[in-house]
Amino acid sequence: MEDTHFYQHIDRLSLFYSYFVFLDTDAYLADQLFIKHQVRVHFHEEYVRGDSPYRAIFCHVRKRDRERFQAALEELPKKMMLLGYIDYLDVCRALWDKCQQQRKGGEFP
Template sequence: MKNFWRMRDFSVFSVHYAYVDHGSYLADQLFVQNRVRVRFKGEMRREDSHYCIIFCKVLKRDAKRFEEDLARLKDKNTGEIEEC
């Protein structure tokens, strides 16, 4: 099961995504670790949930690594659950 959506856009150099992340932003650590450049555009969250939907833009050359990092996100340990 995927935790991201590839959005339609007519950009030549980048791909737009929306993905689900924990309130402690676990995916950010993976992006930094694997040197994936991500431009964050916004986020959406509910007050009663520990999860957020993040909207971002990734260079086309980094898109494959971005998707691989999100696939590894389910293996991250959240420790204590924090509020989003």
């Protein structure tokens, strides 16, 4: 996985697609950014904890659209902060750090 603070690239063998996971809210704030950057995103699973305003969203984009997708996600933290989600980056960082620790500890295959 790449080292970013608010989304993660998922290493998966594919000729045409790049896979990602990112955190969003139940209002799906990233969708407007994808429209703005004219990138088509194929959504998969999403996971949410009952006590959290955030949900982990798994998706993929065509490899040729990867730069536009990442540019859209670069704007997401600012949008979150403007709308009152001031802990967004801290929550992302904590989640990705926990995933990395579990991965290094052998808890994931």
